[in-house]
Amino acid sequence: MYQLKLRMARLNITENDKKWDKAGYSESYHRGHEVYTADNGTHWYYKDNNELAEVNTTENSKIYDRPCKRCGKMPTREGYDYCLGKIENVDSACCGHGVYRGYVVLRSGKYIRLPRGILKKKV
Numbered sequence: 001m002y003q004l005k006l007r008m009a010r011l012n013i014t015e016n017d018k019k020w021d022k023a024g025y026s027e028s029y030h031r032g033h034e035v036y037t038a039d040n041g042t043h044w045y046y047k048d049n050n051e052l053a054e055v056n057t058t059e060n061s062k063i064y065d066r067p068c069k070r071c072g073k074m075p076t077r078e079g080y081d082y083c084l085g086k087i088e089n090v091d092s093a094c095c096g097h098g099v100y101r102g103y104v105v106l107r108s109g110k111y112i113r114l115p116r117g118i119l120k121k122k123v
């Protein structure tokens with residue numbers, strides 16, 4: 001379960017978004033791009049061209065990243081969403097990539113959705 005949670009965090013998937021069926025198929029988003037898995041999240045593929053988006057096995061863990069669909073930029077070298085950058089005292093954050101409202105998770109664990117429109121300005 002921890003592995004799955006970690007994977008979900010990396011792909012910016014929240015508990016509510018996952019719709020696993022019995023065959024291990026699920027759909028979600030990665031940086032605003034639609035992705036799917038057919039093996040319970042071991043391999044994720046981009047829906048538009050079936051290219052690999054992420055591999056997550058015990059031997060191999062790799063993300064084949066794409067630019068954020070909202071701002072068109074790759075994450076910063078430190079791994080932050082380009083349109084958010086580094087935010088102090090925050091555990092994790094996501095701009096929403098034009099699909100979701102963005103959010104930040106404070107060190108305390110408190111989850112805060114970013115107000116609608118706060119990231120409207122094109123970066």
Ligand SMILES: [Zn+2]
Nearest residue numbers: 068071083095
């Ligand atoms: Zn962005």
